[in-house]
Amino acid sequence: MSRGLFVSLEGSEGCGKSTQSARLVERLQRERYRVRALREPGGTPLGEEIRHTLKHSPAGQGMTPEAELLLMNAARAQLVREVIRPALEAGEVVVCDRFLDSTVAYQGWGRCLDPERVRQILDFAVGGTIPDLTLLLEVPTEVSALRRLARESGTGGVLGGDRFEQEDTTFFERVAAGFRAIAAAEPGRVVVIDASPSVDVVSERVWMEVAAKLSDLSLDED
Ligand code: TMP
Numbered sequence: 001m002s003r004g005l006f007v008s009l010e011g012s013e014g015c016g017k018s019t020q021s022a023r024l025v026e027r028l029q030r031e032r033y034r035v036r037a038l039r040e041p042g043g044t045p046l047g048e049e050i051r052h053t054l055k056h057s058p059a060g061q062g063m064t065p066e067a068e069l070l071l072m073n074a075a076r077a078q079l080v081r082e083v084i085r086p087a088l089e090a091g092e093v094v095v096c097d098r099f100l101d102s103t104v105a106y107q108g109w110g111r112c113l114d115p116e117r118v119r120q121i122l123d124f125a126v127g128g129t130i131p132d133l134t135l136l137l138e139v140p141t142e143v144s145a146l147r148r149l150a151r152e153s154g155t156g157g158v159l160g161g162d163r164f165e166q167e168d169t170t171f172f173e174r175v176a177a178g179f180r181a182i183a184a185a186e187p188g189r190v191v192v193i194d195a196s197p198s199v200d201v202v203s204e205r206v207w208m209e210v211a212a213k214l215s216d217l218s219l220d221e222d
Helices: 017-030 045-055 065-089 100-110 115-126 141-154 169-185 199-217
Strands: 005-010 035-039 093-097 133-138 190-194
Touching: 005 017, 005 065, 005 100, 005 199, 017 035, 017 093, 017 133, 017 199, 035 065, 045 065, 065 093, 065 100, 065 115, 100 115, 100 169, 133 169, 133 199, 141 169, 169 190, 190 199
Parallel strands: 005 093, 005 133, 035 093, 133 190
Antiparallel strands: none
16 A cells, blocks of 8 residues: 555536645645645646647547547556656655546546446556545536636637537536546545535635545655
8 A cells, every 4th residue: 555645636627626626735735744736637748748639739629539538548647657656655645636537527427438448448547546535526517617618708719618618518417427426436535525615615625534534644744
């Protein structure tokens, strides 16, 4: 078993996950833990290039679901071996903004790829490295849709959001159903947090969950 702690944050577009990841990282640093802040897809030079291809590159228009699944997991395979495992072995707290559950929800449920195939590719990519704790931030789908639209209009409507944000409501309903199914199947790892209240209230709830895990581990602080 690794000596660090691996925490992932998950949720649909507009759930406030990135804000909460940043808050959690700040809090851990204030408490003097050694922290590694990561995001998926991305987190390595190779992964960031793949992220661009997946989200923004004109070359990604017309990407098939199968290619999307493999690119997500190419970035993940690199991140696990280049960064996550060494960080955990060094006793760090790894905070990852999305991880393997996003593949189950987006490529499995959203893109309707065969769940067994998705699981095989995931197993190959992560090779047993899975989060100790996953915080699933949930907002009603209407709230998520409104925040997505607000983000799109923030681009001046020129880009119309990234490739995922351009999907329709039914896609995001399937993704949300996927996340709920994961939480129901793995209650020991996945904690659902209502992300409708204020950022402060949600970040306190996030911290309570992480602090409880940390106290079980007695990790080295700085
Ligand atoms: P975001 O983290 O900035 O929201 O952007 C990442 C996008 O990629 C988001 O739309 C979810 C999507 N995604 C997948 O479809 N599958 C995955 O495995 C991951 C990590 C992300």
